[in-house]
Amino acid sequence: MxxxxxxxxxxxxxxxxxxxxxxxxxxxxxxxxxxxxxxxxxxxxxxxxxxxxxxxxxxxxxxxxxxxxxxxxxxxxxxxxxxxxxxxxxxxxxxxxxxxxxxxxxxxxxxxxxxxxxxxxxxxxxxxxxxxxxxxxxxxxxxxxxxxxxxxxxxxxxxxxxxxxxxxxxxxxxxxxxxxxxxxxxxxxxxxxxxxxxxxxxxxxxxxxxxxxxxxxxxxxxxxxxxxxxxxxxxxxxxxxxxxxxxxxxxxxxxxxxxxxxxxxxxxxxxxKPYPCGVVLNPVIDACLKLRRKPDFSADLVSDITVRGCPLLKARADRPDVTTGREAQVSAQHAIAVALLRGTAGAADFSDAAVSDPDVRALRAKVRPIETDEAIPVEAAYISVRCSDGSRFEMSELAATGSPARPMTDAALRxxxxxxxxxxxxxxxxxxxxxxxxxxxxxxxxxxxxxxxxxxx
Missing domain, CATH: 1.10.4100.10 (2-methylcitrate dehydratase PrpD)
Structure with missing residues (x-):
């Protein structure tokens, strides 16, 4: 037949x-x-x-x-x-x-x-x-x-x-x-x-x-x-x-x-986009930048970092061992490290030089494998940081900068x-x-x- x-x-x-x-x-x-x-x-x-x-x-x-x-x-x-x-x-x-x-x-x-x-x-x-x-x-x-x-x-x-x-x-x-x-x-x-x-x-x-x-x-x-x-x-x-x-x-x-x-x-x-990286990283960076602005936070004391987001975040950006700026654009570990350490997430922060920065490399190694939840949308993420002095920080972003709920303004685009x-x-x-x-x-x-x-x- x-x-x-x-x-x-x-x-x-x-x-x-x-x-x-x-x-x-x-x-x-x-x-x-x-x-x-x-x-x-x-x-x-x-x-x-x-x-x-x-x-x-x-x-x-x-x-x-x-x-x-x-x-x-x-x-x-x-x-x-x-x-x-x-x-x-x-x-x-x-x-x-x-x-x-x-x-x-x-x-x-x-x-x-x-x-x-x-x-x-x-x-x-x-x-x-x-x-x-x-x-x-x-x-x-x-x-x-x-x-x-x-x-x-x-x-x-x-x-x-x-x-x-x-x-x-x-x-x-x-x-x-x-x-x-x-x-x-x-x-x-x-x-x-x-x-x-x-x-x-x-x-x-x-x-x-x-x-x-x-x-x-x-x-x-x-x-x-x-x-x-x-x-x-x-x-x-x-x-x-x-x-x-x-x-x-x-x-x-x-x-x-x-x-x-x-x-x-x-x-x-x-x-x-407000940041030069994969869109799934926008809420991660937003959360990290907010956390870094806390007066009692110090990147020097960080012991380990946990991030939780949508399944696509893990599928596309769970990349701890990056060696180039191009790879860093799709690495949650790198994005978290530069945001917490430098308080910025611009083009220079996703360059080859930033990837090889010893301080960035050290903090990148403290990011645990990404955790996921089907209920979390692409524009949201949750960050948890434990420090060597026993302190703990939690931060979330439910509507990332650049998302439909928080679009970039004309002034920001300029x-x-x-x-x-x-x-x-x-x-x-x-x-x-x-x-x-x-x-x-x-x-x-x-x-x-x-x-x-x-x-x-």
């Missing part, structure tokens, strides 16, 4: 999503979504500035430079321009390299990194207004996060790096919108993206993670450009019998891609932008760039703004 052929789920889903992108109008995007998208893009450029001088980005830039076909697009924080696909790759990697970019609640996708660099690169190859760019960006983020909803949590739990695997579809959608592709061409772009979608959680803590994120941006841009050139894709790249949803997830929920499409915006579930510019690219006029980005919606030509993201030669 022959085995039944696999069947599509939600037939026509990919085409309906392509039609949504094609027919979407800026006037139909609600004001809160427009504002949130502007903040996301502003935050993304800031994180790219901070990451622009990181060794991982410098190595990637040097590896790709000989193969760049022209110099049409800005590499944020660098003097030299590259072709649009290369600039998109490097800017995506820079935005995400410190794990300081935004996070979508529910999927933990970092949607700005694979999407924003694509529209920024295209905006330097043709006239694009700020409103046009933001609209394409909104659509790209929406596509990314909705596809992520349909495969969460199983996709990430299996080891797929969801920012990269879903981000390439959002990058393709955003590029397609700016390129004014037809519905059929957008469908092909999704197909071309599906042929490239990849990325593994195994790469977290290594430069290869940045390769995955950069590839999602570049691949999405190329997917749209190839569709524009007539490169056809399958008619059901998402929902097909062997399409993205069924191949990369055991129990996909395709209905989540379309539910509320155009009325309930996933963009608004995007959170901004300070974050300035601090990252000072850290990664002090040669640019960060204030002027920030002001122009904040007024992006009124800009007639985005290319003029991107010039401010390059240091003067």
């Amino acid at each position: 022959s085995t039944p052929s696999p069947k599509a789920i939600a037939p026509g889903l990919s085409r309906r999503l392509a039609a949504f992108v094609r027919n979407a109008q800026w006037r139909d995007v609600p004001e809160p979504v427009r504002e949130h998208a502007l903040r996301a893009l502003f935050n993304g450029v800031g994180t790219a500035l901070g990451g622009s001088s990181d060794q991982a980005i410098l190595r990637l830039a040097a590896s790709l430079a000989p193969f760049s076909a022209g110099a049409s697009a800005t590499v944020i924080g660098h003097e030299a321009r590259r072709d649009a696909p290369t600039a998109a790759f490097l800017n995506a990697a820079s935005m995400n390299v410190f794990d300081f970019d935004d996070t979508h609640q529910g999927t933990i996708i970092h949607p700005t990194a694979p999407v924003a660099p694509v529209v920024l690169a295209l905006a330097e190859t043709r006239p694009v207004s700020g409103a046009e760019l933001l609209h394409a960006f909104v659509l790209g983020v929406e596509v990314t996060c909705r596809i992520g909803n349909a495969i969460s949590p199983g996709h990430y739990n299996r080891g797929w790096h969801i920012t990269s695997t879903c981000g390439i579809f959002g990058a393709a959608a955003a590029a397609a919108k700016l390129l004014d592709l037809s519905e059929e061409e957008i469908l092909w772009a999704f197909g071309n993206a599906s042929a490239q979608a990849s990325g593994l959680v195994e790469t977290l803590g290594f430069t290869a993670k940045s390769v995955g994120v950069g590839t999602a941006a570049r691949g999405g841009l190329l997917a749209a450009l190839m569709a524009q050139g007539g490169v056809e894709g399958p008619p059901m790249p998402l929902e097909g019998p062997r399409g993205f949803l069924k191949v990369l997830c055991d129990a996909p929920q395709p209905e989540l891609i379309e539910r509320g499409l155009g009325s309930d915006w996933e963009n608004l579930r995007n959170m901004f 300070e974050k932008f300035s601090a990252l510019a000072r850290y990664g690219c002090p040669a640019i006029d960060a204030g002027a760039l920030a002001d122009r980005l904040w007024a992006l919606r009124e800009a007639s030509d985005v290319a003029a703004i991107m010039a401010l993201a390059r240091p003067n030669p």
Whole structure:
């Protein structure tokens, strides 16, 4: 007896999503979504500035430079321009390299990194207004996060790096919108993206993670450009019998891609990070910083530390033996040590130098294996510290900074932008760039703004 052929789920889903992108109008995007998208893009450029001088980005830039076909697009924080696909790759990697970019609640996708660099690169190859760019960006983020909803949590739990695997579809959608592709061409772009979608959680803590994120941006841009050139894709790249949803997830929920499409915006579930590390560490750091401010606390007296949080905290950040700053970004032990010892948790605290600091290493060794509780949400954590003098400290964080319950303010985002510019690219006029980005919606030509993201030669 022959085995039944696999069947599509939600037939026509990919085409309906392509039609949504094609027919979407800026006037139909609600004001809160427009504002949130502007903040996301502003935050993304800031994180790219901070990451622009990181060794991982410098190595990637040097590896790709000989193969760049022209110099049409800005590499944020660098003097030299590259072709649009290369600039998109490097800017995506820079935005995400410190794990300081935004996070979508529910999927933990970092949607700005694979999407924003694509529209920024295209905006330097043709006239694009700020409103046009933001609209394409909104659509790209929406596509990314909705596809992520349909495969969460199983996709990430299996080891797929969801920012990269879903981000390439959002990058393709955003590029397609700016390129004014037809519905059929957008469908092909999704197909071309599906042929490239990849990325593994195994790469977290290594430069290869940045390769995955950069590839999602570049691949999405190329997917749209190839569709524009007539490169056809399958008619059901998402929902097909062997399409993205069924191949990369055991129990996909395709209905989540379309539910509320155009009325309930996933963009608004995007959170901004106060610390350059995995989102699961935000409440841990918040709790530690609050504890450190207690007048009777001294890190010198700490005997052992216990942390309790959600299961994802242990699954992704129970890493006591880190040796690099990249690994430290996903280490609860390191985050706890620097927060309690230094009272800070900025980019410098997750560097190679911070990881090798003898005092940080000693305190890191006093953190016990992470305890978990299914009832604890991602934005909460509990810290318990025993000291050599017999004292004991307890601290909790129920709603981490940057979570929907405690979002970062515009002032905090601007300070974050300035601090990252000072850290990664002090040669640019960060204030002027920030002001122009904040007024992006009124800009007639985005290319003029991107010039401010390059240091003067």
